[in-house]
Amino acid sequence: MATTWVISWPHYPRRVPSPASDPVDELLRPIDWLIGEWRGPGRGAWAGGFLFDDTMSFSHDGRPLLHYRQQTTGPDGRLSHSEVGYFVARPDGEIHVTLAEPSGITEVLVGHPIEGEALLDLGRDELEKRTPTTDNVTACRRRFHLLDGDLIAEVDIAVNGEPLALHTQSTLHRIG
Numbered sequence: 001m002a003t004t005w006v007i008s009w010p011h012y013p014r015r016v017p018s019p020a021s022d023p024v025d026e027l028l029r030p031i032d033w034l035i036g037e038w039r040g041p042g043r044g045a046w047a048g049g050f051l052f053d054d055t056m057s058f059s060h061d062g063r064p065l066l067h068y069r070q071q072t073t074g075p076d077g078r079l080s081h082s083e084v085g086y087f088v089a090r091p092d093g094e095i096h097v098t099l100a101e102p103s104g105i106t107e108v109l110v111g112h113p114i115e116g117e118a119l120l121d122l123g124r125d126e127l128e129k130r131t132p133t134t135d136n137v138t139a140c141r142r143r144f145h146l147l148d149g150d151l152i153a154e155v156d157i158a159v160n161g162e163p164l165a166l167h168t169q170s171t172l173h174r175i176g
């Protein structure tokens with residue numbers, strides 16, 4: 001299957017991710033274990049705790065970046081949180097991440113894969129930008145760890161300048 005090109009406004013060609021046909025860029029090798037579709041249960045640590053189903057996907061188009069999508073569903077089956085973004089692999093080994101949520105929060109994170117382990121630890125590089133009506137998130141940290149074939153995803157956040165605290169943790173199984 002070849003890469004698909006589409007014409008987008010203002011008539012510049014752009015690539016549509018086609019992970020089956022594009023080789024993984026060498027800079028992505030330290031985090032290529034993330035590539036694929038993942039699904040599994042999650043739990044939240046705030047507000048007395050909460051449960052959700054989590055789905056994540058990481059794809060690539062041959063460039064040194066991963067396209068990221070995430071969606072959670074509550075126990076009642078209703079869609080809840082979602083986010084999209086990019087994981088960009090830099091020549092110096094850093095991974096730069098930009099994420100956006102429909103709530104109005106954006107994150108800019110930087111980290112390094114942990115050598116010899118399938119572990120990516122990301123911390124906040126800049127203040128998150130947010131819309132005026134969203135929570136005052138003042139810090140964020142994310143960890144992705146491949147453990148016995150499962151993807152463990154953890155998010156720590158701080159609100160209103162308080163210390164970072166675990167917000168959510170998911171254990172996801174590869175589905176594609």
